[in-house]
Amino acid sequence: MEMVVGVALPFFAVLMCGFLARRLRILDDYGIRGLNAFVYWFALPALLFWRVAETPFARLSDPTFYLVYEGSGLVLYGLVFALVRLVLRRSRAESALAALASSWGNVGYMGVPLLLAAYAPEQSMPAVIATALDNIVLQTLTVAVIESGGGTRGRRLGVLGILRGIFTNPLIVAVIAGFVVAYLELELPSPILGFLALLGPASGPGALFALGATLTGGFGASRDLGLAAKIVIAKLVGLPALMMFTLTLMPLPDDLVEPTLITAALPTAASVFVLAQRYQVLERPIALVVFASHLLAIATLTGLLVLL
Template sequence: MLAVFLKTLPFFALIGLGWLAARSRFFPPEGAAWLTRFVFFFALSAMLFRFAAGLDLGALFDGRFVMAYLTGSGLVWLVGLVLGRLRGLAVPEAAMEAQCCMIGNTGFLGVPMLVVLLGERAIGPVLMILTIDMLVFSTLITLIIHAARSGGLRLRAVLPVLRGIVSNPMILSMLAGLIWSSAQLPMPAPLDDFLTMLGSAATPGALFAIGASLAGLQLARLGAACWLGAAKLVLHPAAVAVTAILFGVGAFPAGVMVLAAALPVAGNVYILAQYFGVAQQRVSAAILISTAVSIVTIPLVMALIGQA
């Protein structure tokens, strides 16, 4: 357990450094926003393109893996929604809590950390999870809130969602990489070096940006936030572990799936909460709590599933 903890510690140390820099005002809030933008549009996109360009569609898409992750994650999402409604929350608030229960920080934390810790075999499963989260669940929450507020789903609500998906740089970079791979185009050495150099900035940049963004979040509504953090760090990985077994997913991709599900609540859930003006305080606190606790829970999950 100690050895596994020491493997993951540098990643969380970078998050802590970003938090300390922003909390002390040495790194201003606008700096965190611009660093996040650099990582999102350039460094992480270069990393994802290079990863995808080395895959084929068969390596990325595994029907059993997709069904296992969708089923386990969907069940956790429904649990979050139902429990929110039973507590008297409106549909948008309950849906936002459901999102907290199963959307992990796969892009900024999962892609850099899991590929480094587990090796290149983890690239396909991690990219598949990232794609499902963005295409399925991020679309779902947006449509539900629009429908709840406008009394039904209208075309004018759907079109901005589709535009957002099409213009997402992570989706675009993965799609471009897969097209490159499918066309069996050679990767010129200067281009590969460029992508490697730019993509290498993704891991430290993303982790530092996570920490810097956490410094601006607030701890409030702790009861609800603790439940959401527990659902994300415990219920979600447990659910996908069960569905991975039921759907017969191979040991290694199942382990990647469980570890990805054990990631803390993603920062983009807070962006959605701010955009819609829904449950910002509890989402903010859930991100803070789950990120802090995951320093211990991620190594524990790695040890339990034998991926140390």
């Protein structure tokens, strides 16, 4: 547990700073919007481009790991989307964000450090690759689904409108650009690497700070609390269980099985909250999902590590 807590505590410390800043009125609503705009348009795109561009293309296109990890995520994504849309009668945008929150883990800021602490350096590969794959697949799918319903404008878009929404999204553009760089095996100049290394890491604390400030306003209606609880269960229990089943059908190398399961069991990424705020959909429930999943993951990840 000490290892998991050591990775998780900094997360809660930054989140608490945002909570206090809003509670003490150091930061107002305009400040929160400005901070989120910085993360969404500048810091997070820089981080995504950097992570994807620096990942060997052979790893990005590894079919076995892709099918095992991203396949499991997509299956859960579809199940949660269908449940929220058809059973809970939520909108298309709400269903897409709920599905994303149940399948996109905090692989970058929590997964990589945790695997490096628990296993050999080369066994952190699942979290590194998952960072790129989740952004390429799950994020793009979610933006496409939201834009196909008119985004926050509430009117249906044609194919050209959907494509315009996707390819004007800075997060997706950054991932595609990084994918091209990885495919061409281009070496980024040192000034660009320095720029990315300076700007990209600001996305994590920026998103967490804004998330903490959002928590001061409550979590929404009781039905939103129920939805948040279902998402947390799907992320911390459903995805690891689905991953275990998938591994019985498509085995990975022995040294990657445990790290892949740990990666699947990670709590919801704060990047989901960035998208929720961008589209003004389920903002407070998603904030609760990110917070609660990280808090509960201290116990679930510790139990899984002991079990493995």
